[in-house]
Structures are given as C-alpha cells and as structure tokens.
Amino acid sequence: MSSAGSDLGLHRVPTAVEGLDRVLLGGLLRGGVYIVEGAPGAGKTVLANQICFNHVARHGCAVFVTLLAESHARMLQHLQPMEFYNESAIPDGLYYISGFTTLESEGLKGVIDLLRREIKAHHASLLVLDGFATTEESAGSKREFKKFVHEIQTHAAVSDCTVLVLTNGSAGEISPEYTMVDGVIEINDTQFAPRTARTLRVRKFRGSGFLPGDHALRISAKGIEIFPRIEAAFATPSVRDVFHLQRQSTGVEGVDALLHGGLMARTTNGLYGPTGAGKTTFGLQFVSRSSAAEPGVFFGFFESPDRLCARASTLGIDLAGMQARGEVEIIWCPQGEHILDELGHKMIDAVRRRGARRLFIDGYGGLVESAVHPERITRFVSVLGNEIRALGATTVVSIESRNIIGASMELPSQGLSSLLEGLIVMRYTEVDGEVRRLLSITKIRDSSFDPFLHEFKIAERGIEVTGRFSGVEAVLSGSARVPKAVPAGEGPQESGKRE
Amino acid sequence: MRTILVVDDEFGLVDVLVAFLEAEGYRVVTGANGRRGLERLTEQKPDLVISDFMMPLMDGAQMATQMRADPEHRDIPIIMMSAAPESAVRKRFEGYQAFLRKPFPMPALLDQVREILGEQPAASRPK
DSSP, X not given: OOOTTOOOSOOEEOOOOTTHHHHTTSSEETTOEEEEEEOTTSSHHHHHHHHHHHHHHTTOOEEEEESSSOOHHHHHHHHTTSTTOOGGGTTTTEEEEEOHHHHHHHHHHHHHHHHHHHHHHTTOSEEEEEOHHHHHHHOSSHHHHHHHHHHHHHHHHHTTOEEEEEEOOOTTOOOGGGGTSSEEEEEEEEEETTEEEEEEEEEEETTSOOOOSEEEEEEEXXXXXXXXXXXXXXXXOSSOOOOOOOEEOOSOHHHHHHTTSSEESSOEEEEEEOTTSSHHHHHHHHXXXXXXXXXXXXXXXXXXXXXHHHHHHHTTXXXXXXXXXXXXXXXXXXXXXXXXXXXXXXXXXXXHHHTOSEEEEEOHHHHHHHOSSGGGHHHHHHHHHHHHHHTTOEXXXXXXXXXXXXXXXXXXXXXXXXXXXXXXXXXXXXXXXXXXXXXXXXXXXXXOOOOSOEEEEEETTXXXXXXXXXXXXXXXXXXXXXXXXXXXXXOOOOTTOOO | OOEEEEEOSOHHHHHHHHHHHHHTTOEEEEESSHXXXXXXXXXXXXXXXXXESSOSSSOHHHHHHHHHHSTTTTTSOEEEEESSOHHHHHXXXXXXXXEXXXXXXXXXXXXXXXXXXXXXXXXXXXX
C-alpha cells in the first residue's frame, strides 16, 4: 500500500563503473549516503568523478563539493586523459564548488545549507563531498558531527539525491558515522613483495546484498575498473548446470579411443605433463574441432595468436581461418602481473559471448603466477570451472609438471585433482637411451577408460597414439628397462638382480 | 592604488592570487561567491573584477550579468576564470574582457590585468 507521492521501492542508481554495479548488485540506492574511504592515492577521487561523469551521461546532474582537497583545475587536469572524462558535461551536468570557505565562516550548519542549496539549484541527483575528515575536525563534538551526518542523510532522502562522501581511512577503523550512513565502500592498496594490489570492498550496504570480500581494482586510462572476485561473483553458476551424458572429441583420435569416445561434455579436465611433451599441440587439436555451431576458445599465456596460428598450420590446422570465421577465439595474456579475477572474467565472457563448447587454457601456471593470494587458486578454479561448465563448455587446462622426467607426479596445488573431472597425463621415459613419450588416462569421472600406458608421437598432423607401451618395466620411474627373459622352467628372478 | 576584487570559492587559489596581486602593488579584496562579490562591489568599488565561474550560491556568470545590468558597475572590466572550458562560460555570459582556463600561470594573469588596466607590461617598466 502506498500513499500519494511515495514509493516504497528502493531505486537503483547505477554507477556504470565496470564491475562495481555487479558488486553492488545493480548500483547504489537512490537517496542513500555512502562513505568511500581509502588512503591517499587509493582512487577515491577518480572513482567519485567517474561515477559523476557516468551519471551525467545517463542524463543525471551531479555536484562535486570539495573541502580541503586538490584544486578543481588540477583534479580535472588529471582526469582529462581518462576515457570517462567528457568536458561538455561541465558545468551544466557536473558542477564543481568548494565548501571550505563556507565551513570556515559558517561551520557545519553552513555546509548543510550549502549542500541543500546546491542540490536544489542544480537539480542534482548525485552529490559528492570530498574531504569528509575536514568536517569532522570542524565539529565541536562527536555528537555535533553525528548530527551533521544525520542532516546530510535527511537532505539526501528528501531530495532523492544520492551522496558519496570521500574520506581518508584504513581498513579496520570504525568511525561512529559508519553506523549512520547507508553504505561504506573501502578502497585499499596493498603491497605484496614487488607487486601492488588494489582492491575494493563493500563493508556495509543497507537495503541490499552485495558481493562480499575484496574485489580487484585497476586504475587506468579507462578510469576505475573493478573485477568482482570470481568465487563471490559465481558462487552459484549464472545458469543452470545441466548434465549431459555425452562425449566430446579431444581432436586426437587415439586419445578418444582411450577415453572410449572422448571427454565427457561439459567437464573440466587437466592435461598434466612436462615441458615439451605436447600439451599445447593437444590444445590446438582440441580447439580444431570447433565450428560455427560449436565455437572454441584458446586462452593462453605463452604464445601469441600469430605464433599459435603458425604452429597450428604446421599441423594442418587452419587456426587463422577458424579465427577469422569466428569459430575460435584466441585470447593471449602474456605472462606478467595479471589480475587473477580479470583473467577469469575474460574466459567466462569469451565462453558466454561465443556460446563456446570448447575451452583450452594454456596453462594453469599462468593462473597461479597471477594470484597474489595463491591459497585461493583451487577455490578460484573450482568456481570458474563450475561457471564454464554451466555455460556449456568442456575445458581442458594444461598443467606443467615440475619434473621433466621421473617418478614424481605432483599437481601444483593441493586439492586440484579433486576439482578435475578428467586427468590425462603425459610423460617422458627413457628406454635404451631414447626418450619416448607416454600418455595415460588417470581419471575420468562417470566413465570408463583405457587404464594402460600408451606411447605417442608428435607427428606431421599432431599427436598420434602409436600403441600400448609394453615389454618394458619401471616405466613410471622415467627410466624403463626391458625385463630379463626368464628361461623356461626357472622361477621369477630376485628383484634388482642383473646378469 | 588600483583595487581588484577577486571572487572565487577555492580559498587556496584566492590566497595565491591575493599574494601575487598585492606584490604587484594592487589593493585586493575578496568574495567567496557571486552574491558576496556583488556586496563587495558596492562596498569597495574595484577597478577590475577577477571572477571564478563555478561557485556556490551565485556563480560568476550570474554575478557578471547583474553587474552589467547595474549602471554603477556595468563598466567594470571582468576577467573570468574557470576549470570549465571557455565555451561553457560563453554559453552563460559573454561580456568579459578576458578568460583564463585554470590552472594558469600567474604571469598570464598579471599580463591580462595590466593590459586591461592600461598599465605598462612588467618588462617595459622602468627599473
């Protein structure tokens, strides 16, 4: 039931900052007052300005009030190179004023009057107050300051104007005004050895849920970009995961035979092996089975699209042509200091955008290197895998083994094997001075498979499985040997005994 | 001694402008918004107004428009300054003598002041 002129619904004010509205489940709430806090240089002013410019672009009006902050001219100079900056928005859509002289001469009451007047004069539906700490310092008491915050809230609500209050602060500090405002958004800038990681966290958001925890943040020519933490953003897959008891070809005939038809569709599988064993070649053959009806994505860290296409061409795969026709998308993220969640979103976006049915990730090590918190990698892979599976794609991720040759087989992250629905292992073994390649299926959930070791070669047209590897023992040691023949009538030899 | 009225809500910039102009021998009075600027006009009768464009309560264009409508103040020259582009200012008011886009170097402002007040440029003044 509603009375005339009132609407009990909470209306969203999208920030239009990439990723932030996802964290806020749609945006800020109209008429709410939100603290944005962070150390100097964290990105508060850029974020607030970006929200203002975006607001004006969506036909809103905004007022930006500074207290003891950088001059408007300097601030705008710094913002000019950013993509969101639009000079034509100033001053009709976005109006900058200073409130410090008013604060000095008329106190907090004067600032309230100023805010009320300017909201009305400019028909502002968004107001930014930069330099909140200055008002706190001017308050005669904590009570007076709380009254000030309360008055801002009242004016915001009655004028339907959303207010962002920028303040310096750091994680862990809880100021009394936090209990009064409708939300608190924190921007942090943390050092991890030589790397710096910027994050955004919503500490409070009245009237709505939000994605919890830290979300990666980048400041670039685009302005602020937020990459919602994959584990939070896709805690429940975005679409229903429908299980299909179907097979999907690996692109390698011999491996399909070992799998009794192929990988199970819509599963996440690992391809584990040492450097040079043929993992990337396998990946190229896997995506070569993509088509317009069933597109594929090759996501790699190590080889550029041109190099991959050239390599594929030597295998008789027209990857460049498939790319041009939209059957395959190649995403190359040269190994460096990536944001792990950005990588995850790139993969998910590509799979969703293309309706991809195949995804090859080359390789797991690139994801691990990107993580400033390596301990979250298995949760990340698990949630990422769930989402990609629900979107209908079958994933193969290459995992490099530390040992090039030998008995040890240790996956790089604890718990990884349980996340994988399939695991194909490539190995080297040495026989009579010759290094030979072996392949075996270690695991395929919900399916039978050939459990034996098979030899394979990388031939003209890619991986060829040549047959079961027999007639030797101690293969998994990395140094196989031909067992000594047992003469007829004699018992088994003592182990280790040589003639 | 010539009197200059500086009208700007950014106190830091006002302090700097006052210091530079007083060092050049001008008497400087200030206002933090357009309404206060109009009050100071009547009180102080300046020879020149240097005004910001975006200000609370009454902006520079509103103040300048009222100045031009007042016989007592209509001939006082105005230097308009703003972080906004000149095109935005001109949409609201065109009757200024000079425009400076913030941030600007102080010598540029001083040159404009001298030119408008008909004074010799600093370089050509007898030492």
